Amino acid sequence: MSAKVVAVAGATGVVGRQMLETLEARDFPVARLKPLASERSKGKKVPFKGEMIDVEVLSDDSFDDVDIALFSAGGGTSKRFAPSAAKAGAVVVDNSSAWRMDPEVPLVVPEVNPEAIAKHNGIIANPNCSTIQMVVVLKPLHDAARIRRVVVSTYQAVSGAGIAAITELQEQTKALLEGREYPPKEFPHQIAFNIIPQIPQSDAFVDNGYTTEEMKMVNETKKILGDDNVAVTATTTRVPVITGHSESVNVETERKLTADEARALLAKAPGVVVEDDPAAQRYPLATTAAGKGETFVGRIREDVSHPSALDMWIVSDNLLKGAALNAVQIAEKLF
Ligand code: 25A
Numbered sequence: 001m002s003a004k005v006v007a008v009a010g011a012t013g014v015v016g017r018q019m020l021e022t023l024e025a026r027d028f029p030v031a032r033l034k035p036l037a038s039e040r041s042k043g044k045k046v047p048f049k050g051e052m053i054d055v056e057v058l059s060d061d062s063f064d065d066v067d068i069a070l071f072s073a074g075g076g077t078s079k080r081f082a083p084s085a086a087k088a089g090a091v092v093v094d095n096s097s098a099w100r101m102d103p104e105v106p107l108v109v110p111e112v113n114p115e116a117i118a119k120h121n122g123i124i125a126n127p128n129c130s131t132i133q134m135v136v137v138l139k140p141l142h143d144a145a146r147i148r149r150v151v152v153s154t155y156q157a158v159s160g161a162g163i164a165a166i167t168e169l170q171e172q173t174k175a176l177l178e179g180r181e182y183p184p185k186e187f188p189h190q191i192a193f194n195i196i197p198q199i200p201q202s203d204a205f206v207d208n209g210y211t212t213e214e215m216k217m218v219n220e221t222k223k224i225l226g227d228d229n230v231a232v233t234a235t236t237t238r239v240p241v242i243t244g245h246s247e248s249v250n251v252e253t254e255r256k257l258t259a260d261e262a263r264a265l266l267a268k269a270p271g272v273v274v275e276d277d278p279a280a281q282r283y284p285l286a287t288t289a290a291g292k293g294e295t296f297v298g299r300i301r302e303d304v305s306h307p308s309a310l311d312m313w314i315v316s317d318n319l320l321k322g323a324a325l326n327a328v329q330i331a332e333k334l335f
């Protein structure tokens with residue numbers, strides 16, 4: 001692969017920073033890096049390969065010489081600027097929800113549907129973090145035994161909500177331990193020592209009583225697996241964890257899979273690590289998944305309430321496989 005000019009829109013955010021680190025860690029051939037952000041970041045520099053690089057203000061003219069543009073600056077920014085980037089000849093890999101369900105835009109997890117990448121028209125969407133880590137585990141089970149229905153509950157880290165949300169968990173925890181008040185600002189309720197069954201923080205609920213995050217898991221899973229017959233229901237919650245989303249997943253299959261069969265299938269699955277030794281108290285944890293690129297699965301067991309279903313616990317770093325790493329893997333596969 002010849003070296004590419006790479007733009008990162010939202011380079012000063014939590015995901016944007018991970019993108020820079022991931023490009024560096026995976027030795028992506030970057031001819032030149034263009035970090036982009038809003039007016040708020042004017043004058044800031046970001047570290048890349050031992051240098052400090054000036055952040056530029058994102059505009060329609062940012063993309064003339066750009067080969068790849070990784071976007072992670074929220075849905076509104078992607079809707080506004082991804083088309084001009086594509087028009088200027090860059091291929092956009094977009095982290096936001098703006099384009100994911102557009103039939104013209106591939107929604108890609110490289111371990112699951114890499115063939116979709118080639119169908120792009122200038123924009124490729126990176127799925128929702130909770131969906132990515134679930135589908136890398138579902139894919140081999142679906143291929144082997146046809147998944148009929150998935151029931152998932154998530155326990156999502158605050159870093160998914162951006163920098164200000166991380167600060168709120170840290171400062172609120174400290175304040176409460178010191179007997180001070182710390183009214184919620186980023187979250188709709190206190191997040192320290194609590195669990196909030198609402199993601200995202202505002203405008204979350206849709207007409208059917210689900211949240212938009214829950215409906216992303218329902219719709220994106222079908223699109224990535226390329227199978228509308230996979231029924232999905234989800235409850236998504238925010239927990240006081242900084243990094244690493246955890247998920248309790250029940251998977252009903254057409255053909256019964258034993259827990260041993262599922263473990264053997266998952267042990268061979270790309271990007272998946274089976275961590276399943278309950279006797280030794282070994283199972284996936286946010287604290288051990290944070291900073292790693294794989295998705296971890298454990299507590300695999302046959303559902304006692306159903307003749308052909310499995311229960312499992314899936315954990316991954318929401319900023320890496322859930323966002324920055326998946327985006328960089330897509331960029332690698334493009335060329
Ligand atoms: O809009 P959404 O979709 O609801 O997204 C919500 C947030 O989730 C993060 C990201 O927050 C996003 O804003 N996010 C996006 N995709 C994600 C994903 N897949 C994701 N999180 C997890 N998984 P963030 O704070 O991590 O990063 C935001 C980045 O986007 C830049 N940006 C924002 N609006 C922009 C823009 N760039 C160009 N044009 C725009 N219109 C943003 O740059 C950042 O890089 P910035 O310059 O706006 O912010 C840089 C510094 O400013 C501080 N800051 C943050 N929020 C505020 C703020 N300062 C004042 N007021 C604020 N509200 C921070 O210190 C930041 O470093």
Ligand code: L14
Binds near residue numbers: 097160216
């Ligand atoms: O659609 O944890 O990718 O706040 C990613 C972050 C949804 C919200 C997405 C979070 C967003 C999510």
